[in-house]
Amino acid sequence: MMREKRRENLCVTVPTLFRCPISMDVMKSPVSLCTGVTYDRSSIEKWLSLGHNTCPATMQTLLSAHTTPNLNLRRLIHLWLSHPDSSPAPPSTSKRQIREVVKGAVNCDSLSKIVDFMKASEENLKFIAFSDDAVSKYVEFFGNCKEIEVCELIVELLDMILSENGAKERLNSLILKSGKDCLSSFLSVLREGSVKSKIKSARILESIAVDSESQRKIAEKEGILYGLYSLIAMEKDRLAIQAGLTALLAISTSRPVRKELILFGIVKTVGEILSSFDFSITVRAVIEKALGILETVATCTEGREAISEDEKCVVEIVKRLMKCSNVATEHGITVIWSVCCLSRDPTAQEKVTKVNGLTKVLLVMQSDCSAGTRQMCRELVKVLKSYGQVW
Known part of the structure; x- marks a missing residue:
C-alpha cells in the first residue's frame, strides 16, 4: 500500500518514481546502478557493504558496483518537495530541442543538457547513442579539447553509451582510427580529472582495446600506461582500483608493456x-x-x-x-x-x-x-x- 506524506494536515501521495525500492522513502540522493534501477545512495551503499553483488530490485548480478547520480530525478524530487500538493509535471527536453543542442556549440552547458537528457530514460540514451551526428561530433571535439571540465562531460557521455550494441566497435573506430588525438584527452582526464571521470576513462579505454592493434596504440601512447597504473597505485577507491586493473589487463598483451609495468612497481x-x-x-x-x-x-x-x-x-x-x-x-x-x-x-x-x-x-x-x-x-x-x- 502506497505510503502517504502529510503536510499541514494535507494528505499527499508520494509518486512511486520518487521512492527508493529498498527503504520506500523519498530519495535524497538518487543514484543508478548498471542495471538501470535507481536507489537512494545511502540504501544501496548499505546493501553493497553487506556483501551483496546483485541489484535488489531485479536480482541481476552486478557487473559493476559503480553508481551514477540521477541528476534529472533529483531535480524532479526537489521540485516536488517544494510543491508536494501539485502533480509532478516536469518540463522534459524534447528530441527536437536536443537535436538543436547537438548542432550548437560544444561547452559545459550544452554537454550537461545532453547528459541529463540521456539519464532521464533508456529511450533518450539510445537516441544519443545511435545518433551519428552527436557521437562523432563529440569524439572529434574531444580530440582537440583542452578544458578538463568539457573532457570529463564527454567521457561521461561516452561511458554511458558503452553498453549499447556495437558501441565499443564504433568508439574504437572513432577514437583510435579517425586520426584525432583522443588519447591525449584521456590522459588529461587520468591526470587531472575527478576519480569518477578517471574510472570512466579507464573503462572506455578497456572497452575499445578490442584487438592487438588497438591494444598497442593505447599502450604506446606516452603517459597512458602510467596513468592507468596510478589508478591502482595512488587511489584508495575500490572501483578506481578495479577499473585500473581491468584496463591494464586489456592492454598488457605484449612483453614490452609488461616489462614497463614491472618497472613502475x-x-x-x-x-x-x-x-x-x-x-x-x-x-x-x-x-x-x-x-x-x-x-x-x-x-x-x-x-x-x-x-x-x-x-x-x-x-x-x-x-x-x-x-x-x-x-x-x-x-x-x-x-x-x-x-x-x-x-x-x-x-x-x-x-x-x-x-x-x-x-x-x-x-x-x-x-x-x-x-x-x-x-x-x-x-x-x-x-x-x-x-x-x-x-
Missing part, C-alpha cells in the same frame, strides 16, 4: 592490494583482476623475479587460494607454479612452504578446478615436498 603495488583488501564478495573482482595481472607479468623472467622477491606477494597469493573465487584461485596457482616450478626460485618455494602452501595446493587439486590447474598443482606438490624435506 606493479608487483609491489598488487602485493599491497592483496594484503589490504578483505575477503568479502564486494572486492572479489578486484582480487581476481589483481591476480590476473600477476599471472600476466609472471610470463616474463623479470616478472617472476619481482614476484619472488616481493615481501608480500607470494604469501598473500597463498592466503587467497580457495578464499575468493575459482577464477582467483586458478590465477593464483598459475603465479605460484611460475615462480616455484618454472623458475625453481628457492625464495618463492620457502615463502610458500612457510605459510602452509602445500596443504592449500592439495586442497585446490581436490577441488573443481580445470585440468590445467590440477596439473600445475601436481607439479607444485612435488616441488614443495622436495623443498620441505630439504628445509
